[in-house]
Amino acid sequence: MAVRFSTGSVSNYVAGGCGGPDLPDSVPQGGAFRSWYLLSTAGNSVVSRWDNGDVWGSDFREAGGGDLDPVGGADAVDLYYFSGHGICQASPAANDPDFLATCGNFGKPDTVDIGVECRFGGGRGQLRFLFLDASCPMDLVSLGRNWFPVFQGLHVATGHSGTVTADCLDTRTRGDQLGAHTAGSVPGFRFAQLSIREAWMRVGIIDVQSGCSAVVIAAGATRAQAEDRRDRERVQENWPRPGNQWLAWRWVTRG
Amino acid sequence: MTDGPDEFTDRAEAEWHHRLAVEIFGLRIDPGLPVEAERNVLSITAPDICFAQRLDCRTYFIQTLDRGEERRTAAYSGPDEEQFAFARSLFRRLGISDSEIAGEHVLREYGRAAEIDPESRRIVSLESVSELGNSVHVTRQVEGVPVWSSHLRVSLDAERRIDYLELHWPFVPETVLREARRLAFMVGNGWRPPSVSAAEIESVEAGIVHSPPIGYFFDIHAAVRVIYRPTEAGFSRRPTYHLDRHGEPVRLRRTDELIHEPPQPSRSEAGGTPPGRPAGRRGHLAMLLFGAALMALLYALARAAGLAVP
Numbered sequence: 001m002a003v004r005f006s007t008g009s010v011s012n013y014v015a016g017g018c019g020g021p022d023l024p025d026s027v028p029q030g031g032a033f034r035s036w037y038l039l040s041t042a043g044n045s046v047v048s049r050w051d052n053g054d055v056w057g058s059d060f061r062e063a064g065g066g067d068l069d070p071v072g073g074a075d076a077v078d079l080y081y082f083s084g085h086g087i088c089q090a091s092p093a094a095n096d097p098d099f100l101a102t103c104g105n106f107g108k109p110d111t112v113d114i115g116v117e118c119r120f121g122g123g124r125g126q127l128r129f130l131f132l133d134a135s136c137p138m139d140l141v142s143l144g145r146n147w148f149p150v151f152q153g154l155h156v157a158t159g160h161s162g163t164v165t166a167d168c169l170d171t172r173t174r175g176d177q178l179g180a181h182t183a184g185s186v187p188g189f190r191f192a193q194l195s196i197r198e199a200w201m202r203v204g205i206i207d208v209q210s211g212c213s214a215v216v217i218a219a220g221a222t223r224a225q226a227e228d229r230r231d232r233e234r235v236q237e238n239w240p241r242p243g244n245q246w247l248a249w250r251w252v253t254r255g
Numbered sequence: 256m257t258d259g260p261d262e263f264t265d266r267a268e269a270e271w272h273h274r275l276a277v278e279i280f281g282l283r284i285d286p287g288l289p290v291e292a293e294r295n296v297l298s299i300t301a302p303d304i305c306f307a308q309r310l311d312c313r314t315y316f317i318q319t320l321d322r323g324e325e326r327r328t329a330a331y332s333g334p335d336e337e338q339f340a341f342a343r344s345l346f347r348r349l350g351i352s353d354s355e356i357a358g359e360h361v362l363r364e365y366g367r368a369a370e371i372d373p374e375s376r377r378i379v380s381l382e383s384v385s386e387l388g389n390s391v392h393v394t395r396q397v398e399g400v401p402v403w404s405s406h407l408r409v410s411l412d413a414e415r416r417i418d419y420l421e422l423h424w425p426f427v428p429e430t431v432l433r434e435a436r437r438l439a440f441m442v443g444n445g446w447r448p449p450s451v452s453a454a455e456i457e458s459v460e461a462g463i464v465h466s467p468p469i470g471y472f473f474d475i476h477a478a479v480r481v482i483y484r485p486t487e488a489g490f491s492r493r494p495t496y497h498l499d500r501h502g503e504p505v506r507l508r509r510t511d512e513l514i515h516e517p518p519q520p521s522r523s524e525a526g527g528t529p530p531g532r533p534a535g536r537r538g539h540l541a542m543l544l545f546g547a548a549l550m551a552l553l554y555a556l557a558r559a560a561g562l563a564v565p
Binding site: 013014019020021022023024025028031032034035036038039049050053054056071072085086087088101105106134135136144148149163164165167168169170171172173176177180181186187188189190191192194198201202205206207209223226227230231244245246247248249250251252253254255 | 293294295296298300305307316318360361362363364365366367368369370371373376377378382387388392404408419421451452453454467468469470471482483485486487489490491492493494495496507509510511513514516519521522523525
């Protein structure tokens with residue numbers, strides 16, 4: 001099954017006055033991810049592919065309807081891939097927020113508090129798969145605050161859990177290989193099409209510091225359904241909209 | 256692995272691929288199954304497993320196909336040492352020296368679930384953490400030089416069969432190794448990486464970088480890897496550069512070079528501004544034109560009604 005997807009990648013932070021540093025591989029990483037989805041014979045289509053200042057914090061916010069923006073909103077597509085900064089804590093606690101950090105020319109503020117501002121897949125929202133390649137957007141200790149409210153129809157999300165000293169490095173490879181494993185049938189590597197969990201547990205620990213974890217989380221009406229989606233759902237399979245009474249997550253930590 | 260005058264025929268290539276699967280990786284694959292060549296990959300697909308190798312570098316893949324419920328619950332649970340020994344036996348059969356092993360770890364996958372109150376989204380019940388699987392991760396060095404992009408990831412099932420494997424261990428040309436040693440010397444003797452705004456140098460190391468396992472290109476370079484630590488509070492993702500002796504980024508070709516994406520205007524030019532958001536440049540222009548037209552209409556109406564307007 002083909003998916004409609006968007007990518008949002010931010011390399012430039014310093015010039016936009018958003019702090020920093022810049023992440024030179026972030027935009028190319030988004031391009032590499034996208035390329036596999038376009039090479040795939042599944043027939044996937046790009047809805048938007050904004051970079052740098054054209055990725056807006058409002059693209060991820062429910063309030064104001066920015067997440068439904070047809071030309072960039074994360075909740076307006078089947079799948080959204082983000083690469084850029086997040087914010088890690090030195091020692092995250094259960095009530096600490098998780099963030100995405102953009103550096104947009106509109107749609108301020110740039111920092112998105114995931115647990116407070118993001119609600120995906122509910123109402124007119126369509127998002128089924130959210131892949132975040134940022135710093136600590138999915139800290140294990142605070143999933144209850146930050147991720148349980150997000151699932152309003154969203155199927156599966158991926159991200160990292162870590163600290164300021166156990167973070168992911170800026171790289172092109174992680175997004176590239178995640179795309180290769182999840183895009184649908186790609187010539188030569190048809191065997192390598194995996195469930196989201198299998199893909200992320202393998203590639204999520206590429207170019208990360210010791211102690212950083214790759215995390216996948218999914219929703220379901222029952223525990224068994226949530227675990228089944230967490231472990232087996234693939235992007236290309238047209239699984240129905242899940243209930244969200246249960247959430248199941250899985251992680252692997254780089255040694 | 257093939258001898259004789261026909262060693263470059265399709266049949267010889269297929270036999271070679273089958274023999275690798277059976278003799279090196281211990282797979283039980285019907286010898287009659289066809290070997291498919293597509294792009295830079297050779298593969299055999301059996302009902303329950305696929306074995307593939309890249310044709311342009313020493314890279315092998317084993318992917319167990321879905322065995323249903325049984326597969327999902329049958330993770331290997333033996334001692335770590337047994338997995339390390341299994342990995343080392345693979346290396347020996349492939350002619351790879353143990354001295355190339357830089358590090359080996361067992362990566363454990365854990366899982367947990369929680370029931371959520373649908374209204375408040377608060378936790379009703381939180382299940383305990385379970386170990387759900389594990390795999391061996393081996394990193395590489397060549398004569399003490401790190402090869403950051405190489406790895407072995409292998410996972411065994413409860414019966415000690417390979418559940419999946421990705422062995423990405425390309426041959427390193429002597430020239431690349433020599434340049435990596437040269438870079439290590441330079442790093443140890445005053446070579447300075449470029450400075451980066453809002454970050455300071457965290458580590459500088461010479462080594463070897465190459466293309467990832469799934470891809471249509473293979474490039475390999477000696478490089479200095481410079482990891483920068485952000486200096487501003489909040490951000491912690493490390494910019495990471497792979498540089499040549501001149502401080503220029505080394506280049507690995509990527510699949511996106513095969514895709515033609517037309518240049519796109521900036522988002523403000525493209526329009527599509529959602530409710531509640533400041534309009535883009537095109538939106539501003541439309542609003543100005545609309546405002547001007549409205550003013551002109553009101554002015555004309557006022558004049559027609561005989562009102563005194565300037």
